[in-house]
Amino acid sequence: MYVNNIQQEGEFNSQLEVTAGTHLKRNNNSNLSESLKKNLFDGWKNTLLTVLTGIFSLIVIYQVITFVVTNNWDVIYDNLRLLMIGQYPIEEIWRLWIALDLVSLLIGLTWGLWKGAGKAVAATFGSVFFVFAVIPWTTLNTSLNLTASIALIAVGYFAGDRLDGLKIPTLILWALYIPLALGLITGFGGLLEPVLSREWGGWLLTVIIASISIIGCFPLGVLLALGRRSELPVIRYFCIGYIELVRGIPLIMVLFIGQLLIPLFLGGETGIDNVSRAIIAYTFFAAAYLAENVRGGLQSIPAGQYEAAQALGLNKFKLTFFIILPQALKAVIPALVGQFITILKDTSLVAIIGLADFLGTARRISNNPEYLGRYMELYIFVAAFYFIFCYLMAHVSRHLERSLSKGNQ
Amino acid sequence: MEETLQIEKSTTPLKEREDVIKVEKLNKHFGDLHVLKDIDLNVKQGEVIVILGPSGSGKSTFIRTLNALEEFQSGKIEIDGIELTDDLKNVEEIRKETGMVFQQFNLFPHMSILRNVSLAPIWVRKWKKEKAEKIALDLLDRVGIPEQASKYPGQLSGGQQQRVAIARALAMQPKIMLFDEPTSALDPEMVNEVLDVMQTLAESGMTMVVVTHEMGFARKVADRLVLFDKGEVIEMAGPEEFFENPKEERTKAFLSQIL
Ligand SMILES: Nc1ncnc2c1ncn2[C@@H]1O[C@H](COP(=O)(O)OP(=O)(O)O)[C@@H](O)[C@H]1O
Ligand SMILES: [Mg+2]
Numbered sequence: 001m002y003v004n005n006i007q008q009e010g011e012f013n014s015q016l017e018v019t020a021g022t023h024l025k026r027n028n029n030s031n032l033s034e035s036l037k038k039n040l041f042d043g044w045k046n047t048l049l050t051v052l053t054g055i056f057s058l059i060v061i062y063q064v065i066t067f068v069v070t071n072n073w074d075v076i077y078d079n080l081r082l083l084m085i086g087q088y089p090i091e092e093i094w095r096l097w098i099a100l101d102l103v104s105l106l107i108g109l110t111w112g113l114w115k116g117a118g119k120a121v122a123a124t125f126g127s128v129f130f131v132f133a134v135i136p137w138t139t140l141n142t143s144l145n146l147t148a149s150i151a152l153i154a155v156g157y158f159a160g161d162r163l164d165g166l167k168i169p170t171l172i173l174w175a176l177y178i179p180l181a182l183g184l185i186t187g188f189g190g191l192l193e194p195v196l197s198r199e200w201g202g203w204l205l206t207v208i209i210a211s212i213s214i215i216g217c218f219p220l221g222v223l224l225a226l227g228r229r230s231e232l233p234v235i236r237y238f239c240i241g242y243i244e245l246v247r248g249i250p251l252i253m254v255l256f257i258g259q260l261l262i263p264l265f266l267g268g269e270t271g272i273d274n275v276s277r278a279i280i281a282y283t284f285f286a287a288a289y290l291a292e293n294v295r296g297g298l299q300s301i302p303a304g305q306y307e308a309a310q311a312l313g314l315n316k317f318k319l320t321f322f323i324i325l326p327q328a329l330k331a332v333i334p335a336l337v338g339q340f341i342t343i344l345k346d347t348s349l350v351a352i353i354g355l356a357d358f359l360g361t362a363r364r365i366s367n368n369p370e371y372l373g374r375y376m377e378l379y380i381f382v383a384a385f386y387f388i389f390c391y392l393m394a395h396v397s398r399h400l401e402r403s404l405s406k407g408n409q
Numbered sequence: 410m411e412e413t414l415q416i417e418k419s420t421t422p423l424k425e426r427e428d429v430i431k432v433e434k435l436n437k438h439f440g441d442l443h444v445l446k447d448i449d450l451n452v453k454q455g456e457v458i459v460i461l462g463p464s465g466s467g468k469s470t471f472i473r474t475l476n477a478l479e480e481f482q483s484g485k486i487e488i489d490g491i492e493l494t495d496d497l498k499n500v501e502e503i504r505k506e507t508g509m510v511f512q513q514f515n516l517f518p519h520m521s522i523l524r525n526v527s528l529a530p531i532w533v534r535k536w537k538k539e540k541a542e543k544i545a546l547d548l549l550d551r552v553g554i555p556e557q558a559s560k561y562p563g564q565l566s567g568g569q570q571q572r573v574a575i576a577r578a579l580a581m582q583p584k585i586m587l588f589d590e591p592t593s594a595l596d597p598e599m600v601n602e603v604l605d606v607m608q609t610l611a612e613s614g615m616t617m618v619v620v621t622h623e624m625g626f627a628r629k630v631a632d633r634l635v636l637f638d639k640g641e642v643i644e645m646a647g648p649e650e651f652f653e654n655p656k657e658e659r660t661k662a663f664l665s666q667i668l
Contacts, residue, residue: 308515312529313504
């Protein structure tokens, strides 16, 4: 009855063409309260449930806010540098700032050029920088550097928004970013003062291990998935064997194996450092799982796609990499990103082989007698950081999925 | 279509033209199943052959062996003077000469319509992008959907998708077009828009082998009709004779079922 009235009123208004806007809004409002009523207060059981969950949520939120506001966060304050970059030498920190500036600029450019998910990434990075720049206990130097990064995001956005020609340079810079950043961090093999990997730590180490493993496992996993369907039995059985073997071993064991076996194969302790061994182990481990995900995508492509491409005379390479693979990967984006998120979180296991990653650093600090019993603050801080970045990845993946499925059903 | 397609519409009578498809004693097995039995069929330049037959009689398999989508065990296939063998070079050449249109359209869903039509000429014929796209747009115009070039397959109706698929096959400038039940997956109201395009193509002089159940099309457009049953060619005749005066009992039975 009520709904009917509103509809009639709406029709009436549109006929007379008077102040349709405000009425439309009121219409929406009443729809909102309608739907609230229908979803939350529909019958006494539902109402009771709503009230109880409401009270519970309020209590939790209240507790969290009181804890955050009234708590003493000294332990984070004192150890922020350790948590973020480990033992990275203070006099070389400027290199990290440059690496951060560069990625900020790239994020800004990407946002300006392609819009879409770039906005969320830029907003998240910008907010994190902003929070760290304004909290009272950051040093002036840090604040200035973070402000510069925020400015660079903005500069990138405006440049990208106006100059379409920056697309290619931006893509090239993205492709070069990891080698460039690693060069900066390590010192370009002696060009700058070398910083050994044992001095890396905290969030820096976590990000390095995760990003290289993610970038490395992707092509490897795709090749394994394709190899698994190869017509050549040698390749096919090798890939199947590899995938099944790795999937049958716990990650921790793969890490141990990496620590022990890689130097054995490559000769001597000196050849290859702990961090690289961990990265290799993660890459090869994740590739096996990624291959299975990609295989699922490949199986979802109908035979007609192969036949149409063959009938047009496309060769195997073009058929695989330009017709089949793009569709297969698109179909499994959620699974792939889920796996990348898992890699980011699983890097916390490197503490077991003696590396001081983000979580590992937090644990070491909490073991320090000076901060006895302050583990809560540390772990909340660590969890929040992991959460922000994992959530961001999931968000970008949803965006990517949506923009890729634009136009096709 | 002559200009974009470079079809030489022959003025010599059909009987005196060369065979562009020669099939001799073709046999094909799927495991124990003998799907094609001693098929002989020659097709003249510019001829339109319509293949009829009950479901499962081997029509698709036959037409798919012509461009090497299926292997065969014995017999001989020659397309435009090139023998179809295991040699990849020959397969490549034959696929350049034959275009194929499928029941399920099989457009590439992740590419725009223009890209769908222009990609094979660019990748296989090695044409410049501009040239390939110009011809693609021209072909889309011919099949009646010039305004859809920047859309994606999923945004088009079935009839439109099938016409794009025809344009895509034509863009490779094939000498021969193969159609495997091109209208069977379409809603009834879209069948004619596709048949019209095919008829125009036939009138322009294209050599065509068409598997279809559309009797009107067969009667109007075909130069010869071929009836398949259980992997054998039962009857082969011009439309007049095939419909009015069939020789074989099985043809009569088939026609009485379908008409
Ligand atoms: N890939 C395949 N593997 C095994 N049997 C097949 C395959 N494709 C078709 N067949 C069989 O071959 C016979 C002919 O099929 P097909 O050529 O598709 O018939 P039509 O197109 O006339 O309906 C059918 O019995 C079918 O089951
Ligand atoms: Mg069939």
